[in-house]
């Protein structure tokens with residue numbers, strides 16, 4: 701008798717779990733975000749880009765041959781590897797292995813960045829829609845080569861990688 705009860709309880713739980721999973725799949729896959737919500741994410745990404753660019757510019761202004769290692773650590777802490785919403789990506793002897801392209805968006809974006817082209821995509825990652833964008837970076841300051849010793853002494857117009865951002869799009 702107790703066994704029967706246990707089994708029927710188990711079945712009910714299973715049905716509820718399957719129901720929730722199916723609902724989640726249907727919700728996630730079938731509804732691309734509205735233009736309005738994509739626009740909102742695009743505007744957020746513009747603000748975020750300006751914030752990051754200001755922070756990087758501040759660091760470059762302060763980088764000297766004497767504080768290269770500290771500057772590298774400061775940049776690494778801002779671009780914490782756990783934060784997937786903002787990444788510096790490159791394939792030219794990257795300072796961190798984690799900075800190599802990690803998915804198809806980043807591979808495509810990095811290829812375009814090395815030719816100076818930006819890239820934008822609205823796509824789902826797991827169950828979340830994202831506005832993803834890549835901003836190509838050139839060796840546009842003399843300080844680049846202090847930390848990236850494989851870059852030519854700058855400034856030069858060589859494209860070296862990209863800053864990649866992703867903004868979750870509101871439901």
Ligand code: HEC
Pocket residue numbers: 759760763768771772773775776777779780781788789790791792793794795796799837838839840841843844845846847848860861862
């Ligand atoms: C103070 C040192 C420093 C300076 C100056 C600097 N970078 Fe970096 N850069 C870093 C660090 C550290 C990382 C790795 C960040 C991380 O943890 O993801 C990085 C990452 C990158 C990446 C991703 C690939 C890689 O090498 O890891 C690119 C591309 C890049 N930087 C371009 C530039 C450009 C272009 C400039 C000049 C405009 C520049 N950097 C100046 C320290 C520096």
